[in-house]
Amino acid sequence: MMKNAYIGTLTPLRGLAAIWVVIFHFDEVTSFAGLPYLLSRDTSMLLGKGYLWVDFFFILSGFVITHVYGDKFKVSSFDTIVSFIKARFARLYPLHLLQLFIHLIFFGSLLAFAPKTASNFAFVYPSEGFWRHLVFAEPFGNPTGLSWNMPAWSIGAEWWTYLIMIPVFVWLFRKRKFTLTVLAIVGIILLVLIPGWHENGDLNTTWEFGLFRCISEFSIGILVYQAFRSEIGLNFFKKDVVGVGFLVMAVACMHFGVQDIITVGFFAAVILSLAHNGGMLHKLASYPAARFCGDISFSLYMFQALWLFVYWIGMQYWVSLHPGQHPGIVVLLLSMLLMLVLNGISAWLSFRYFEQPAREWIKSISFKRIKSRLSLARR
Numbered sequence: 001m002m003k004n005a006y007i008g009t010l011t012p013l014r015g016l017a018a019i020w021v022v023i024f025h026f027d028e029v030t031s032f033a034g035l036p037y038l039l040s041r042d043t044s045m046l047l048g049k050g051y052l053w054v055d056f057f058f059i060l061s062g063f064v065i066t067h068v069y070g071d072k073f074k075v076s077s078f079d080t081i082v083s084f085i086k087a088r089f090a091r092l093y094p095l096h097l098l099q100l101f102i103h104l105i106f107f108g109s110l111l112a113f114a115p116k117t118a119s120n121f122a123f124v125y126p127s128e129g130f131w132r133h134l135v136f137a138e139p140f141g142n143p144t145g146l147s148w149n150m151p152a153w154s155i156g157a158e159w160w161t162y163l164i165m166i167p168v169f170v171w172l173f174r175k176r177k178f179t180l181t182v183l184a185i186v187g188i189i190l191l192v193l194i195p196g197w198h199e200n201g202d203l204n205t206t207w208e209f210g211l212f213r214c215i216s217e218f219s220i221g222i223l224v225y226q227a228f229r230s231e232i233g234l235n236f237f238k239k240d241v242v243g244v245g246f247l248v249m250a251v252a253c254m255h256f257g258v259q260d261i262i263t264v265g266f267f268a269a270v271i272l273s274l275a276h277n278g279g280m281l282h283k284l285a286s287y288p289a290a291r292f293c294g295d296i297s298f299s300l301y302m303f304q305a306l307w308l309f310v311y312w313i314g315m316q317y318w319v320s321l322h323p324g325q326h327p328g329i330v331v332l333l334l335s336m337l338l339m340l341v342l343n344g345i346s347a348w349l350s351f352r353y354f355e356q357p358a359r360e361w362i363k364s365i366s367f368k369r370i371k372s373r374l375s376l377a378r379r
Contacts, residue, residue, distance in 0.1 A: 007067065009274040009285040010060065015293025017053040017060075018300040021151075022308075022343060024050020026336050029308050033315040038332055045257035051204040052260060054154055056267045058214050061158060062221020063228070063271055066169070070225070073169035081166055087363060088162045091298075092155050094358035095350065099149040099302050100133050106306060117313055124148070124309070136160065139211035146206055149305050153206045157214035164215060168222070180226060183219040190216035191261050203260040217264065224268050228275050240280045243273040299347035299355055307339045307346070 027038045027047045041048045069087075072080055107125045110118035129147030132138055136156035138146075146153060171179040190212050191203075198205045205213060227233075236242060250266035274281060284290060293300075315335070318327060 007064075007275050008291070009277050009282050010064065010271065011294030012285045012290035013270075013274065013294065014057070014060065014297035015290070015295075015300070017056050018297040019293070019340070020050050020053045021301065022304045022340065023047060023336065024053075025151075025304060025308055026311070026339060029312045030315065030332060033312055034319050035315065035326060035332070038329070038336070044255050046251070046255050049254035049257060049260070049263070052254060052263050052267075055203055055213070055217050055260070055264050056271075057154070058158070058161075058217035059221040059224065059264070059268055060271055062218035063225045063275070064221075065162070065165075065218075066222045066225040067228075070169055070172065073166075074173050076170040076173075084166065085163070086365070088159070090359045090362035092159055094362065095298060095302050095355050096133070096136075096149075096152055096155050098350070098354060099152065099306075100130065102306060103148050104130070106309070117317075120316075121309070121313065124150075138207050139214075140207075142207040149302065150206075151301055151305055153210055154214070155302070157210045158218075160211060161214045161218045165218065165222075168219075172222075180223060183223055187216045187219035187223065191220075191264060195260065203264070220264070220268055221271070224272050228272055231276075233272075234276055237269075237273040238276040238278060239273075240277065243270065243277050243281050246270045246273055296344075296347040296351040299350040300343060303343050303346040303350060307343050311335060311339050 024047055027050070031037055037047065039047045065088075069084055072084070103125070107118065107121075110121065123144075124147055126144040126147055129138075129142070129144050132142065133148050133152060133156075136159045138153040139157040139160060168179060168183065194203055194205060194209050194213055194216070195201050197209055203213060246266050246269040250263050250270060253263040253266060274285075315327075319325075
């Protein structure tokens with residue numbers, strides 16, 4: 001496979017991961033509204049372990065970023081570093097900023113038209129949280145907890161991980177064995193330690209240890225990419241049955257609620273297998289619908305909080321009118337379907353008319369051209 005070839009089998013996985021995380025959060029919000037989970041945690045942890053798809057994102061991010069940018073750091077010039085930072089900023093910040101102001105408008109509307117509801121949900125929108133979001137500071141501890149566009153904590157974690165990993169990409173071409181050894185040690189040790197640090201004993205940590213979570217799994221993603229590029233176990237991993245098998249094992253681990261680190265290990269194997277795959281799975285991933293879900297996955301992930309808050313407010317209102325009653329599983333499932341549709345429409349509009357144009361505009365900005373124009377203006 002050519003170094004710069006597009007690895008199409010990985011794109012739909014982003015869509016799957018985003019949708020699973022949205023459903024996990026829908027289930028959590030249902031419980032926040034005072035109703036039982038959609039799927040009892042005693043029966044299955046398929047939804048209860050849905051947060052692990054964020055870990056999948058982190059591993060996939062390490063893999064893809066190394067695939068796209070790794071070789072560019074062979075020449076570790078200032079221009080290379082600036083180009084990398086600008087590209088990642090263009091990918092993350094415009095949509096992050098858009099969401100922040102959408103939530104500002106949303107909460108402002110509640111204050112104006114539903115002050116009692118706004119008062120009940122004011123804890124979600126502390127003023128300090130707004131400023132922390134502006135500078136990607138959520139992963140550095142947050143006395144107010146998750147706030148505003150709550151899923152954005154992971155975007156902040158990714159941003160700081162990108163910056164931290166710049167020396168790693170440089171060292172990959174100077175001290176390869178040493179760098180890979182350090183990545184393996186750091187990745188595994190943090191994965192083992194985080195559940196011990198976290199009060200729930202799992203990887204479902206956000207602003208508390210989320211940055212360490214991202215660094216750990218991004219490091220694993222870099223290692224998985226090195227295995228992919230070296231074609232380690234190529235004849236084994238490229239088989240359809242192997243890719244499907246690892247994915248089934250990951251889902252089974254979630255269902256039975258096994259230790260998170262084991263599921264993360266299977267996620268790494270899924271990514272390696274599908275990256276090598278050129279068979280049935282590759283053909284399935286090539287379908288426009290599958291590709292489309294992956295393309296809009298970032299917007300899917302970032303828009304979810306808005307619709308989840310709307311659902312939360314609506315369901316809490318319903319519960320207040322029907323104390324002790326349950327709307328029924330059919331109503332909850334239809335509510336989830338409606339939220340997914342609204343989220344999907346929002347994500348498509350965002351991707352088509354904002355995310356892509358904003359990214360391309362920022363990437364087109366030439367700092368050298370700006371500097372030249374400023375110099376001319378001073379003359």
